[in-house]
Amino acid sequence: MLLRFTKMHGIGNDFMVIDLVSQHAHIQAKHVRQWADRHTGIGFDQLLIVEPPRNPDVDFRYRIFNADGSEVEQCGNGARCFARFVLDKRLTTKRTVRVETQSGVIELTIRPDGQISVDMGAPRLQPTEIPFQADREALSYPVEVQGRTVELAAVSMGNPHAVLRVEAIESAPVHELGALLEQHPRFPQRVNVGFLQVVDRHNARLRVWERGAGETQACGTGACAAAVAAIRQGWMDSPVQIELPGGRLSIEWAGAGQPVIMTGPAVRVYEGQVRL
Template sequence: MKFTKMHGLGNDFVVIDAVTQNVRITASMVRRLADRKTGIGCDQVLVIEPPSAVDIDFNYRIFNCDGAEVEQCGNGARCLARFVHDRQLTGKKSIQVQTSNRVMTLNLINKNLVAVDMGVPELDPPAIPFQATEAASLYDIDVNGQVQRIAAVSMGNPHAVLTVADINTATVAELGAALESHERFPNRVNVGFMQIVDRSEIKLRVFERGVGETDACGSGACAAAVAAIQQELVDSPVTVHLTRGPLKIDWKGSGSPLIMSGPAKTVFHGRIRI
């Protein structure tokens, strides 16, 4: 099987072309590919498939390194846009892709920049899904006997966002793991730790469900921007600084689509016997 290793700000992927190859992806295969000691190594495996509808260019599937298929990956979407163009699967600079629960528009701006229309953020608790009696900008949640204040947002996948004084001292591993599997998030949750720098800048660390802390999380950056804008802590557009670089997020507010812009890099191409 041919594959390509890519990354978006250090969030790394094994990208598989299932358009020109006959490939059947299984959870055990994903775990093998993602293993950093005995496989290729990645945070997620991305699979590009033929379109399931006439107005779609490709289907886009995302698997975490534990083998679980998930709904969304913003950094992966930027890499997908670069991949299909570089591998000549399409000549379009703007493409429509179908994830498990939404259609996304990917725009290849230049060799180093991709803009992704992530769709309208979901703030209604049942749709996130998150257990709450009504929608709010902040929720109190009991975590190991302590009350934490979080924002809850879905960017096609669920996110909890906490505001912290300093991301360098935040207990990302401990609190992230506790929140990831909290009973109020029935599908588990990605956890963002957000530090407000000023009205136009955020620093962020993300504990991804099924992965752990990653260098970058595109949908997490989007969720953090939504949470901060909703709480009137920042203005749009906002720059979200992750471990290996920034993403620009533009969101006009409730009911509006969100645009994320950032880089996507190819590391190498290879083959692996499956």
Template sequence: MQLHFSKMHGIGNDFVVLDCRQRHFPLNATQIRALADRHTGVGFDQLLSVEPARDPSCAFYYGIWNADGSPSGQCGNGVRCVAAWLHREGALTLGENVLIESPSGRVTVRLLGAHEVTVDMGEPVFEPARIPLTAASAADHYLIETGDHTLEIGAVSMGNPHVVVTVPDLHAPELQRLGPLLSGHSRFGQGANAGFVQRVDRGHLRLRVHERGAGWTLACGTGACAAMAVLHQRAEVDDRVLVELPGGTLRIDWAGPGHALWMTGPAAFAFEGEWTVPALTA
């Protein structure tokens, strides 16, 4: 079977987008991993499917799968790419607020330009059971054991779980080890995206993210939202923050509890292609 796809990225966080508006999602976990292989497949951080909405209040649904074949609940850079893809298909209009449905619920998208999208990511969730994180109660700081180290972390859900660690140096060698350890830590029942954030000033952060199911990425949209939200809860940043990632910069706006968090950034098309789906079983 030949599978047509679009290759896209949001500041380097790259995706394969499949049009499933008139057919069922065609791949199993083994085939997703084969497609994700950067040597023998196409390569991506996440796979996105555009499908008919389950929720009648939404225009479309999008599914999300990590490079290891596991499903994901939300992807900030991915939803911007879905919106830009839908605009190219003639399904979204510039300047219009549109509800689309993710695996973790509804999101509002608005195209500021053909390749610039702002997204209502909902209100950050700090309740441990909903992240999920094993902890007695919600707190701005938690202590977590990683081998022979005790780290001070923040934790939040942006539709997927995030651990946030403030560091003075994003190039410190120990981060290469800590990223995978935190992503798979036993206190996070579903794993977590591990973000290491350097605070430049109240309106500027630098960030690196190790994503569960994908590893180190050039950018993570929900990670940028999570880092801003955790530091905002600690009164360390303002209501508008630029988050600089290895692949580029996102703008995050959040006025605090009771308000939705908005993420703004680009979405880019790389190329179109056809991939021969291997006849594999799950």
């Protein structure tokens, strides 16, 4: 069968988006890996699937698969693309939609200027909720990696993140240390690793090593986690502008127990069909 899809990106973090509301298919991990290949497939960081909701209080179900075929809980850049997709495809006429994810319900709003704001919910900071192995919650944690100690913050934005402060993102050991920390035993579900350079009280630069995908041009949940870590440790104040290799995101967070609001663009690249 032929399956319609849309290629999209959120500041360079790219996606294949499939509507399984009007189409019907059973997508397996092998299909995801095949389509994700940038030489022989479509090429993307994540596959996003739009499904009918299981919960009557929400508009859609949102599923995310990494390029390696693993399903994950959340993706912020993908959420903005999801909102643009369902509106463009006339799956809804609402400018604000509630979406069910593996990690809970999020709310997506398409603003008059075309930017999309996502209420990502409150960050989870208790180690058991991240999940991260630690005796108690702390602003940061020392972690041993191949005989050296690195200091990192641990935050869940519906998916686990480690945030490390660096002097300059250009010289940060993203590929070496990111790959080691992704698989670190203190993160039982693996982890996304952000390397944060604080520029001033409201501006920062970030590179992210994503579990199951490697370094990406942008990571929305990574930007949210980095902003939360920086605000909690007194390095920055909300709102925070995060500059990633693919572009800029605006992050607002009022503090403990409050939701993180992420705002940025979502772009449709092309439409296609793939044989399943």
